[in-house]
Amino acid sequence: MKKLIEWIDFPVISDERGNLIALEGMKNIPFEMKRVYYLFGMQPNIPRGFHAHKAIVQCAVCVKGSCDILIDNGTEKQIVTLDSPVKGLLIDVMQWHEMSNFSQDCVLMVLASKHYDESDYIRSYDVFMDIVKGESLE
Numbered sequence: 001m002k003k004l005i006e007w008i009d010f011p012v013i014s015d016e017r018g019n020l021i022a023l024e025g026m027k028n029i030p031f032e033m034k035r036v037y038y039l040f041g042m043q044p045n046i047p048r049g050f051h052a053h054k055a056i057v058q059c060a061v062c063v064k065g066s067c068d069i070l071i072d073n074g075t076e077k078q079i080v081t082l083d084s085p086v087k088g089l090l091i092d093v094m095q096w097h098e099m100s101n102f103s104q105d106c107v108l109m110v111l112a113s114k115h116y117d118e119s120d121y122i123r124s125y126d127v128f129m130d131i132v133k134g135e136s137l138e
């Protein structure tokens, strides 16, 4: 059984000028990245996400500030806090996720394994649960 919460610790290249992190597909990120997007200017009381992906794998990095993310695989769920630019949270396929509690300065960067494709989204929790239950019968 896959781990529900999987963090990736990034190596930091530091010197007197500051810190640098390089993210490379199939090296410190376990997939080839096709897309990077980032969220900023969120309201602390307006959560986002509320979907799962059929085939797109993602890695979320809070490069500034903090936010919470709920990860739910249909059997287990957990809320973790993203508050560090030196680690990423893997969001696997069929993991329902909800982001909330954004700090005012939060910048949430997400690396994705595929280009944007609305047909890859499952935006109904009931449909998500039906698919999870169906898979567990196979």
Ligand code: TYD
Pocket (backbone or CB within 6 Å): 035, 037, 039, 048, 049, 050, 116
């Ligand atoms: P949405 O999936 O609702 O954001 P979140 O999961 O953070 O709540 O996306 C908001 C809008 O942006 C929606 O119209 C789809 C669009 N979008 C893109 O065009 N490309 C992308 O890579 C992403 C992630 C979203």
